[in-house]
Amino acid sequence: MLACLPARELNRLVNTSSTKLDRALLAVVRVGLGFLWLGGAGWKVPPEFADLRHWTGFAVQFPVLPPYTWLVEHVVLPNFAFFGWAVLFLEASLGGFLLVGLGTRFWAVLGMAQTLAIIFSALRAPHEWPWSYFLMFMAHLAVFATAAGRYAGVDGVLRPAWQRSRSWPARTLVRVS
Amino acid sequence: MSEGLPERIEGHAPRSAAEGRHSSEGLPDMSARTAADRAAVWLGVASPASLIFLVLKRELHFVLIPQAGIAVAIVLGLLAIAGGWLRVRAVVLLAGAGFLAAAIAQVVLQTNGSSLATNSNGSTFGLWLGLGFGLLAVALTRADPTP
Numbered sequence: 001m002l003a004c005l006p007a008r009e010l011n012r013l014v015n016t017s018s019t020k021l022d023r024a025l026l027a028v029v030r031v032g033l034g035f036l037w038l039g040g041a042g043w044k045v046p047p048e049f050a051d052l053r054h055w056t057g058f059a060v061q062f063p064v065l066p067p068y069t070w071l072v073e074h075v076v077l078p079n080f081a082f083f084g085w086a087v088l089f090l091e092a093s094l095g096g097f098l099l100v101g102l103g104t105r106f107w108a109v110l111g112m113a114q115t116l117a118i119i120f121s122a123l124r125a126p127h128e129w130p131w132s133y134f135l136m137f138m139a140h141l142a143v144f145a146t147a148a149g150r151y152a153g154v155d156g157v158l159r160p161a162w163q164r165s166r167s168w169p170a171r172t173l174v175r176v177s
Numbered sequence: 178m179s180e181g182l183p184e185r186i187e188g189h190a191p192r193s194a195a196e197g198r199h200s201s202e203g204l205p206d207m208s209a210r211t212a213a214d215r216a217a218v219w220l221g222v223a224s225p226a227s228l229i230f231l232v233l234k235r236e237l238h239f240v241l242i243p244q245a246g247i248a249v250a251i252v253l254g255l256l257a258i259a260g261g262w263l264r265v266r267a268v269v270l271l272a273g274a275g276f277l278a279a280a281i282a283q284v285v286l287q288t289n290g291s292s293l294a295t296n297s298n299g300s301t302f303g304l305w306l307g308l309g310f311g312l313l314a315v316a317l318t319r320a321d322p323t324p
Contacts (some may be wrong), residue, residue, distance in 0.1 A: 019321070035239040035305070041299030042241060046288045088284075093300045096307020100220060102314055154311045157216040158318045 027101070027152035030143050031113065034099030036136070041091040049084030053077070055122060062124035072121070090114060098143070101153015106176035108144035112137055149177055191315055210264055217261030217315045223278075224254030227304060233266045240304050243297035249279045249305070257312055266316045273312030280305035 044052050059072040076083050090110065097107045115137045122128055142148075149155030154177035162170040162177070228250055231241045242250065253275045260268030283302045286294035 010298055029264045038300040039239045041303045044299050045283065088299050088302075092303030092306055095300065096305070097304035097310065098225075098307075099304070100307045100311035102307070102311050154216060154220075157212045158314060161213070161318050173314075 023151035030148040038095030044088040058125040059121040068120040103147030104149025111140040221257030270316035276309030
């Protein structure tokens with residue numbers, strides 16, 4: 001029966017099945033994750049990325065997953081300038097897009113992937129609290145599962161218009177929001 | 178619909194101020210403002226609001242704002258607010274493009290060790306990147322008026 005409803009109406013029904021407080025709290029989680037990544041991007045300092053190189057090296061010093069250790073040792077560290085820039089752009093984008101709630105589900109998936117990379121690098125480093133990384137992963141999982149950009153986010157405002165459109169950017173944005 | 182033309186997400190022509198509804202006095206009819214217009218206003222408000230990080234320190238110092246960034250945050254934020262308030266998508270687009278330009282400038286200046294980038298880092302870059310793309314999405318998507 002729900003399939004018979006226009007997308008806009010369905011979207012309205014889904015969005016009204018939770019309380020205002022529920023939606024506000026999901027927005028807080030999303031914005032909080034945005035600030036987490038912005039803070040993370042802050043210490044990726046170009047062009048040397050010295051601190052990031054130090055932390056990435058933990059994957060070799062304190063191995064978590066042997067194939068990842070090999071990858072870091074033979075691919076990432078010898079080409080670190082490229083990976084440094086990639087991490088800066090990824091984490092800054094994660095922060096910015098999660099903050100405004102644009103393409104939120106896509107960025108939540110990338111956030112989980114980047115969290116895994118951090119886990120494989122730093123999990124066994126001295127003085128690390130493994131649960132901090134597990135919690136980080138699960139927070140992204142929650143943002144993905146609830147499509148948190150639809151609450152006080154750009155996704156929520158523009159999604160009905162994207163759903164009505166046939167253009168490929170709009171269709172893509174529907175999928176990633 | 179303009180399939181394959183990413184310049185406008187829904188393929189409609191941009192709405193200009195002249196196309197907007199007006200009251201009998203000739204002033205813009207604010208009740209006709211769409212959710213997208215209000216989103217532009219809120220994204221604009223978020224920009225000067227980010228100056229709170231000039232005051233917050235230690236654990237809550239999530240974002241660095243450089244001296245030159247204060248002007249960026251205020252001017253582009255006000256531009257986005259004006260664009261949303263007056264329902265002029267071109268102004269919102271301009272604000273979004275301005276934030277993206279500021280984000281790119283931050284990275285270039287930081288990499289080159291410019292004093293203009295002092296007290297800025299990837300957090301500044303990410304904040305402006307998000308505001309820029311958010312405003313561009315709002316400006317390029319046409320939404321129906323909502324109450």
